[in-house]
Amino acid sequence: MAGHSQIRVHTGYGHDNRWDVYQDRRNYVWDNNRDTATLRNDHRRVVDQERWGHGNRH
Template identity: 55%
Template sequence: MEITNTTRDAVNLRGWTLRDADGNRYRVDNVRLAGRATIRIHTGSGRGTRTDVFQNSRAYIWDNRSETATLRDDRGRTVDTESWGRRHH
């Protein structure tokens, strides 16, 4: 999953959340995203850098066939939602 700051100003993502349609939630720690920069959020384990953070999960979270990801700020306001694929019921 990638989050891109499209503004010129840096943003602190502390307390922001990324949630999938099944209710899995990842809360971002103290991560500063520079203006016009992108950060990648990985499901598995790894060492965090300026451009990559890790959820340290041993299980898959994101469904490759269909999913909806919602990014909310530290006040719970929806910043962005992205869907892909087609859900079958």
């Protein structure tokens, strides 16, 4: 991904493309009340992180 790019991550099945990637999971993995999504580079370093829910600080 280039800098300032956006991508949507889907839990279910689908075909990955430039804008959407799919985890190919049958079960729901995201918590609507509180969770964290972490983007890492090829060296496992955190590039970005998004948290949501009650009591989370960015």
